[in-house]
Amino acid sequence: MNRLIHYSLILLNNDYTRIALLLTCILLSASVANRFYFIHDMTGANRHTLLPQSIESLNLLTKPVTIEVFISPLDQQRHAVSALLNKYQRNKTNLSIVYTDPALDPQRMRELNIEPGGEIFLNYGNRTQRISQVSEQAVTVALQRLARNQHPAAYFITGHGERLLEGGNNTDLGVFTSQLRQSGFTLNTLDLTDTETLDTGDLIVIASPLQHYLPGESALLLDYLSRGGDLIWFTEPYSDDGLKALEYELGIKRLPGVVVDLAAQKLQVDRPDFAVANNYSKHQATDSFTAVTLFPQAAGLDLQPNREWRAAALVQAGEQAWTETSALTGQLSFGDDGREKAGPFPLVMALEREKAGKTQKVIIAGDGDFITDAWIMNGGNRDLGNRLFNWTADDTRFIGINRPEPRDAQLNLSRNNTLVLAALSLLILPGLFLTGATRVWYQRRHG
Template sequence: MLRRFFSLRFFQNAVLRNTIFVLLLLVTAFGLGYLATRHHVQRDVTHNASNSLEPASVEVLKQLTGPVSITVYATEHDVRLGDIRKIIRDFLSLYQRYKADIKLVFIDPEKDAEKARAARIQLNGEMVIEYAGRSEHLTRINEQIVTSTLLRLAHTRDQTVMYLDGHGERKLDGIANFDLGTVFGAKLKQNGFRLNSLNLALAQEVPVNASVLVITQPQLDLMPGETDKLLRYVERGGNLLWLVDAEPLRGLERLAEKLDLLLPPGIVIDPDSGMNVSATWAIGATYPLHAITRNFNLITAYPSARPLIRNENTGWKHHVLVEAAARGWVSRKAPKGKPVFDKQHDIPGPVVIAMALERNINDREQRIVVVGNGAFLANSYAGNGGNVDLGVNMVNWLAGEEHLITLQPRATKDSNLLLSKAQINIISIGSLLGLPLLLAGVGILIWWKRRRA
């Protein structure tokens, strides 16, 4: 009876009921607020993850062990862009989500003109990013630019990549289709490497400040003295990227011997790659485990590649990087028409076309990468699949910057809705006829029911 009395009294007393409801609501709100301060949960539900950073950017942020300072010189209102500070703040908040010690400071270049002049600011909205005692200016803002800037600042030391020149080799800063500068070289510069040419007919030795030496296919024979300088560079532990095409070695035979490599003549034939390309294109799709190929899952293409064969030698550790043509072969001659396997002369696949070599020398680790193809990084072909990404990974590893080998960017998903002609007609008819008829029918039904009532 007592329980029933209080129960009835509770439901009949509106003041008591409302008071308890308000108290419960306040307790719930306080509890949710407390949990929100202790646990942060975010989820990007946009179709193409436009409110999240690429995995490559997140990986770069993980490599930054110290704080990052970003100073933005922007007015409170821009005539063309409006609230430019909000645009920049919202964008950089994506980075702060993954790295809490990114400090963002805004300075009005009109009110603090002295600071703007001292920082050599040229444009409204210009940013200065500082990390580990180094800084860079940015006048444009997007994920690729900001992440590349952080990647450059993350380099532990200044790195110089030199490339052999003077014999018709591909140039790392060249713009011809044959050269490597437009895509590959530009990417290396973007990532903080300095590029210099090296003519061994003029230089006494390969400079000691060369982090990596790149050798591409010479069109003229190297003089014996030039080859001697290359061998001395290898003997003292220099790091090397050798892109060797299916052509005569032109004085580099002794370098192949030094690296315990056999470079038989012929090109790789890959007729069953399934990529609808020439059979003389070797396709790399899966890669053995190595620091260079860590998390790398992009297809790479090698036009007219040559095979690499290693000699068994305890002096070097050989690691296969790219193997192709599992159902293909090595042909001594370029095929004319449809390629056909010749049992007497051709060598069946799979074929190794890229290899990493390591050894300990002079109390340090020496690293060398040999690729049986230089065209895959040429301006004409570097944009195919993950060619340039793999090339940059190779240079990062050779330069001892393997911590900067990042995950590859995901493909941007198409956010457009594509409709067939029939679907468009259905939507149009439904909007113009179906919806009005439906509303009219509902109105008639309501009128009919009311009339009967």
């Protein structure tokens, strides 16, 4: 035994033996690292980690997903594409990635009409989405579209000054409807004067009309509701839209006046007729929703006795809000003459009932501005709008899953940081350069 130890010590003192042991340890470490690895993202913006929305979208896809990337091995974007898709693969074990060189199969490239810069095909069952943009936002939106079994159709009524789906004004819905389409909704417009009956399989949207509905148009909507059709209705203060019969059918009353909220003024909102909300009911549409939402020029709602509908106040104005019926000038205060109503009261309501063998769903909101281009990105406005549409379209899996935004889209500096940066770039650095140049000049002149 002692002799064995003696020879072992002799071998360890040999340089070649040490080198062999070192190489063996390196090879074993590499083998273990290849089979078992740990990734920790230490970047400030978590640039090497998927956003929560992306992971939630992946979890909606229970079956295997195949991603086929048509890109040349020599393309400069190949590494960026691989790094992005590998993040998805690490979060879904049954996701496979296939790379195809377009130059090796030109016939297939022509059949698929592949763009010159390459494209990415995402396949899930018999559904396919194709994208040409290399970004987490584009991939996640494509995954969300794949996850929908059907693309719900929503018809926006036109002809009464409603908000435009494709308009370029701040009062239109271009940004919001674009995101609805990207998430899988099919959006169309509907003229009631050219329609004899409404299909209850579609979702009807009334988007803040400015003009009076004709009696025949109102009758079409009432017939649609009586047969179990789903509805989203955005209304406004002082709206003379001729839909009182629709109010009565739903058991809802639009309160007179415009909502004034002192809580909004504490958030440095200049307008008195803006309401902020962070009080949401325990409801499927607002489950786990805590973001502050902003409602410019909203009408308050009131629930009338109606045994047929199950009603929930999804969003409520706070205790510092009231419905102001007088002119918005001077010092405003709540009037106790019976015409005004003090908060809390509903701003958005959800109604349900069993009709025609299914659960009929209706949303009525006392404001349509909160999802317009001017206000959609304020607080939780966009998330709330998505929740209302997904709940009414009966696709509750997507409630709370938003479209991801690009990382590091803007640089936010505090006032102090801005002053420091300005002093550094405009005073300190130029001063140092000037001092150094002066010193060199002086040494050369008097040296």
